[in-house]
Amino acid sequence: MTLTAGVVGVQGNVAEHAAAIERAASDHGEDVVVHEIRQSGVVPDCDLLALPGGESTTISRLLHTEGIAPEIRDHVAADKPLLATCAGLIVASSDARDDRVEELGLLDVTVERNAFGRQADSFEAPLEVAGLEAPFPAVFIRAPAIDAVGGATVLAEWDDRPVAVRDGPVLATAFHPELTPDSRLHRLAFFRGSSD
Numbered sequence: 001m002t003l004t005a006g007v008v009g010v011q012g013n014v015a016e017h018a019a020a021i022e023r024a025a026s027d028h029g030e031d032v033v034v035h036e037i038r039q040s041g042v043v044p045d046c047d048l049l050a051l052p053g054g055e056s057t058t059i060s061r062l063l064h065t066e067g068i069a070p071e072i073r074d075h076v077a078a079d080k081p082l083l084a085t086c087a088g089l090i091v092a093s094s095d096a097r098d099d100r101v102e103e104l105g106l107l108d109v110t111v112e113r114n115a116f117g118r119q120a121d122s123f124e125a126p127l128e129v130a131g132l133e134a135p136f137p138a139v140f141i142r143a144p145a146i147d148a149v150g151g152a153t154v155l156a157e158w159d160d161r162p163v164a165v166r167d168g169p170v171l172a173t174a175f176h177p178e179l180t181p182d183s184r185l186h187r188l189a190f191f192r193g194s195s196d
């Protein structure tokens with residue numbers, strides 16, 4: 001069976017996520033077709049979804065005006081996997097503490113935008129992630145931190161702050177797993193039960 005994947009492409013790192021999904025699927029022995037999502041009507045056909053980084057205020061506004069927001073909520077309610085990265089994490093959260101962001105409330109966490117400060121607003125770190133054997137090369141770009149974790153499970157911390165969490169079918173990272181050739185995080189998000 002060929003899987004159908006969607007990368008929400010209203011703004012952000014679409015091509016990189018699509019390539020990472022293809023690598024993760026092939027590592028897992030699955031065929032996948034990846035669609036870029038800019039309008040409503042595509043998400044309902046998707047088995048798995050990525051919500052990329054970019055600018056969370058813009059992404060959340062476009063998701064609502066294009067009618068994609070309720071479709072993403074239905075996708076998660078149907079227990080289908082969603083990987084939300086960086087601004088995607090902010091949009092997927094239950095509280096971004098910013099009136100300009102209309103959260104999807106898919107992930108029981110509060111986030112702080114741009115939490116790692118100006119001086120270190122972009123950096124790469126070897127991150128220990130629960131479920132992965134070797135550290136993951138995590139690229140942080142004006143990354144948010146997760147401040148309060150409600151029902152979500154913390155998978156990784158940096159500087160004593162959660163930066164990767166799972167809440168049911170949703171896996172969210174403050175960093176950009178699509179920007180390295182390492183597709184283990186996509187595999188962890190989309191092929192639960194697989195280990196490496």
Ligand code: GLN
Nearest residue numbers: 053054055056086087142
């Ligand atoms: N700082 C951005 C925001 O708050 C997120 C940055 C990113 O996705 N790389 O929306």
